[in-house]
Amino acid sequence: MMTIWGRLTSINVSKAVWxxxxxxxxxxxxxxxxxYGGLDKPEYVALNPNSKIPTLDDNGYILWESNSIVRYLAAQYGAGTLWPTDPRERGLSDRWLDWQATEFAPAMAPAFIGLIRTPEDKRNPQAIAESVARGNRLILLLEKFLADGRQYLAGDRFTIGDIAVGCAVDRWFLLPIERPATPLLAQWHKRVSSRPSAQGVLQQKLA
Ligand SMILES: N[C@@H](CCC(=O)N[C@@H](CS)C(=O)NCC(=O)O)C(=O)O
Incomplete structure (x- = not known):
């Protein structure tokens, strides 16, 4: 039996579920x-000492860290599809998980927290503006990257990179911010978010 712990409004849970x-x-x-709470309960902390979501329980095999969960699921159950077996192709997909976690997420975090989790009178407009500018620069990098006509981030098929970045871009489109024109990114987002597996996972209320 497989269990994924975590509310679906979390970007990190949505990656694992997708x-x-x-x-x-x-x-x-x-x-x-x-x-829903519950992250500080001893039984949850025993599963995930970070008290964060998501946590995966695959028949007793416990794993936390969303991108590690995506990599594990793909490697265990999707070799040759979500998880390219050629190390070079896989590298081109896998790097987007790191890009999402170490470049895009930190860039957008102040904007997300400021606009979604902070009451209007307590917001720091400058920090929000700087964060949006930083995130939008990274988004334009993605737009440029898609200009060679590729259908998916690692080439011509859907892989784990599309999942991590897909969840992040989905939220970027939902944020109440100024966005540069990104027609190629919009087409890619439509392509990945219209997959049957993405239905009910993306386009969640930002929380
Ligand atoms: N690096 C971790 C971050 C996990 C994380 O920050 N999860 C957030 C939700 S996106 C969380 O647990 N927040 C507390 C809560 O939802 O109550 C991962 O990718 O799994």
């Missing part, structure tokens, strides 16, 4: 975190 659905896996999802 990967599991794309792979056609049967799993049970348990709402914890955010309004």
């Amino acid at each position: 990967a599991a659905r794309e792979l056609g896996l049967e799993f049970n999802r348990i709402d914890v975190g955010g309004p």
